[in-house]
Amino acid sequence: MPVSDSSAEHPAGDSAPMAGEFSSAGRSALGTGALPVAPPSSRAEPGSSRTSPRLRQLIRSSWLDRLRASKPVGWRGGLLLLTFVAAFIALSSGVELTDRPGVSSAGVLTRLYYAIGLFVLGGLDLGMPRGGPAWGQDLLWLVYFVAPAITASAVIEGVLKVLEPQSWRLRRLRGHVVISGSSRLAMLYLKRLRKLEPRVPVVVVDPRIGESLSDQAREIYRAEIVQGDISSSAVLARIRLDRAARVVLLSDNDFSNLDAATRVLNLAPGLEGRIIVHVSDLRFMLGMAHTLVARTCATFNAHQIAARHLVETRMLKHFKQTLPRDRVVLAGFGRFGQTVLEELQQRAPKSFDRCLIVDTNAERACSEFAEQVGFTEGYERSVVEGDIKDPRLWRGLEESHQLSLCQPVIIVGSGDDATNLRAAIWLKQRWPSALVIARSFRASLFAEEVSRESGFEMVSVADLLLASMPESWFAVRGESQRDLAA
Structure with a gap:
């Protein structure tokens, strides 16, 4: 297993499916290989008709969401x-x-x-x-x-x-909100918008919107669906930008979002200060800080918001409770992992003495991070290339860094929520004293229950993002650039 310091060469490591030690650890702990379960006393007996307060709250929330999303009488x-x-x-x-x-x-x-x-x-x-x-x-x-x-x-x-054809419906639009993209982030914004502004007209523009998402946006949130590229002049002309109240660009393509923002400003200068742009690549967003789009639009990065909240509310508290300087393990060094390390370097530079970076493309990711952000002094780092699902990788880390002798902070932040959940379960079983935090995009009752019973924490990017969005981003009347920037 290739484990190396920052000053050494790092050959590529092998990756293998999660097996062997993962499954045997589960069987040894549980006897059947199943997930850990709570004591019998904490669960309802079979056949019981009792409804848990959590379930009643979920039912009420679901009913209220449907009521808010339904068309007014x-x-x-x-x-x-x-x-x-x-x-x-x-x-x-x-x-x-x-x-x-x-x-x-x-x-x-x-x-x-x-x-x-x-x-x-x-x-x-x-x-x-x-x-x-x-x-x-x-x-x-x-x-x-x-x-x-x-x-x-x-x-x-x-x-x-x-x-009535769609062209006639679009022609009558006034004071509407234009949302570009059908990503999970776009659907989250649309859901929150409907709660705060239940009657505002909404137009969703995307060239590849799926049938299920299209039905959800149209039937539940009463949005008008326009299939096309938001950066196309023909599409921009159809959606009546001159009478729009706000434009929100949330597609998965950063360049498309920024290009569309530039075109919108050229076609409808009156929308200045009322355009929201999501840029998933934080380095890209920082690099274009001097452009017209950055000065006149609200740009944000979901990973930065989640990472900042994670460091401020979870990791700093753990660092204060542990006297020796901690060791941080970043299992997954994509955009989220890189943003976490950047926030750690800025907000907790003296709280950890070593950072272990684990990823299938760890060397390349570290090179990009060093070029765009830079590693600061004050801590050592080790780079490990391999699959976080491979138990041999973690055995190698235990042998080389003796994680069982300290209280490490392990951030499981790959791009796959299921992989993060499985890895977090096993890592908490192997190192019970560690603070294990798994990243997910959307909150899940199943994941929350598993994390609570297994002893690790879940971080929902969607929940953190929605909580951090100011209400001025959803307002459709009386906006100003100053309010938007706030």
Whole structure:
């Protein structure tokens, strides 16, 4: 297993699937190779009808999300209910009908039935009102006209929605939010936007949006889907940028986001200060800090936000509780791992004495980090090339660095959430005294339960990102560049 210091050459290491020691460790600890489970007393007995508070909270949250995402009832729903109540009151006041005598004295269900029928045929099958109080006749006459008008308006609206082409719908847009991309980040932003601004029109632009995401954005969040490249002049002309309230560029392509931001500023200068751009490559974002886009748009990096929160709230606290200087293991040195190390160098330079960098392309990643950010003094580093799922790699680290004799901080931050979860389970079993933190994009109840029972921590990039986004990023009226930058 190639383990080397920063001053030595590092031959490439072999990688192998997780096996052997991973599975045997699980069997030795659990007897069956299954994940650790909580004591029986903490779980409901089989067949129990009790519902946990966590499940009840989840059900309530899910119901509230659906209620917020559902289309508002609007004026037609309120008018329909009011008209129905008025019809029932009029039929119960003693007013008789020429073609249906005895309705006013009939049972409640009969009067409800005829009140509902007014929305289909009006009073054509009931005859004219007669007898009873004058106000009852006047009220029933009013219902005769209003009820079929409500039904007709709903039918006409439905027909227009079916026959209306997208070009007509886009032409009427005003004060809308344009979201570029159908990534997980884009869907998270759309969900939060709908909670804060449930009625604002939304247009999602993406050239490769999948059917499931398209249905989710259209049916749940009521967004207009436009398939095309956001940097295309033809697409930008269709989505009425001159009347848009905000443009949010969240695709997975950094260059496309920045190019689209430049084009939007050229076509609609009035959107200056109301454009949000996500740049996944932090080095790229820092390198273009002098450009017009950086000065007039809000640019952010999801990994930087998550890494900063991780260092400030989790790692610094652990460093203060451990007297000797700690050892940090970065299992995965992609964009997230590199951002974590950068934050450590800035915010905790004297809290750790060695950093172990583990990745399948560790040498190349370290070269990029040294060129773009730079390794600071004050700690030693070792670079290990290999697969974090390979138990031989971790045996080599134990032999060379004796992690069991200290309380290391192990950050499992590869690009695959399932790999991070499996590796974190095994690493916590091998080094119980270590602080093991696994990265995931979205919070998962299963992952949270496993992490709680296994003794390691989960970090959700999505939760940290949503919590850090200012509400001014979702506002659609009265924005200013100063508010956006804040």
